[in-house]
Amino acid sequence: MKFDLKRVATYIRRADTEELLDRVTVYREGMEPAALDLMEMELDRRGVTRDDIADHDRLRRETAILLPDGTALRCSFCNRPAVVHGRSWHKLFGRIPLFPRVFASCAVHDRRARPPTNSHDQNDPLPS
Ligand SMILES: [Zn+2]
Numbered sequence: 001m002k003f004d005l006k007r008v009a010t011y012i013r014r015a016d017t018e019e020l021l022d023r024v025t026v027y028r029e030g031m032e033p034a035a036l037d038l039m040e041m042e043l044d045r046r047g048v049t050r051d052d053i054a055d056h057d058r059l060r061r062e063t064a065i066l067l068p069d070g071t072a073l074r075c076s077f078c079n080r081p082a083v084v085h086g087r088s089w090h091k092l093f094g095r096i097p098l099f100p101r102v103f104a105s106c107a108v109h110d111r112r113a114r115p116p117t118n119s120h121d122q123n124d125p126l127p128s
Contacts, residue, residue, distance in 0.1 A: 008035050012042050019079060021048070025057035026064055026072035026081050065104065073104050080106035 012020065012035070020039045023031060031039075043053065064072040064081035072081035082104030089097035105111075 003032055003034065005034060005038075008032075009038055012038050015042075017043070017046055017048060021053060021056040022060065022072075022079065022081060024053060026060045026066075029069055029071045063107065075106035075109055076103045077109045078106060080108060083107050084110050 020043055024036060024039050024043065028036065040053075060072065060081055063083045065083065065085055067073055073085060074080070075082045083106055085102065085104040087100050088103050090099050090101045092098050
């Protein structure tokens with residue numbers, strides 16, 4: 001597959017700063033060099049310094065689950081680095097256990113780490 005620089009550039013301009021920081025640090029190994037250049041230029045344009053990037057890298061590596069290739073394990077629910085992983089049941093209609101699966105959660109999606117007042121999940125039918 002051809003690397004579509006124009007599409008990537010558009011994506012990068014619209015991406016959250018946090019996502020770009022994750023990609024140039026803990027996901028760096030898996031990135032195209034041309035995409036990394038674009039992301040670093042975009043971060044520079046947004047006023048993010050090299051020190052800010054180094055701080056983000058250090059903080060993420062303190063909590064992230066690192067894979068043998070040096071990149072971080074991704075959350076099963078978003079693109080942030082996972083901070084916990086384990087097994088749970090994949091449930092039919094969210095109720096009937098079908099099979100065990102491995103899951104990984106970032107700080108936002110880890111129910112144990114998430115403060116009860118910081119719930120942004122409006123679709124969660126269970127009262128906290
Ligand atoms: Zn997540």
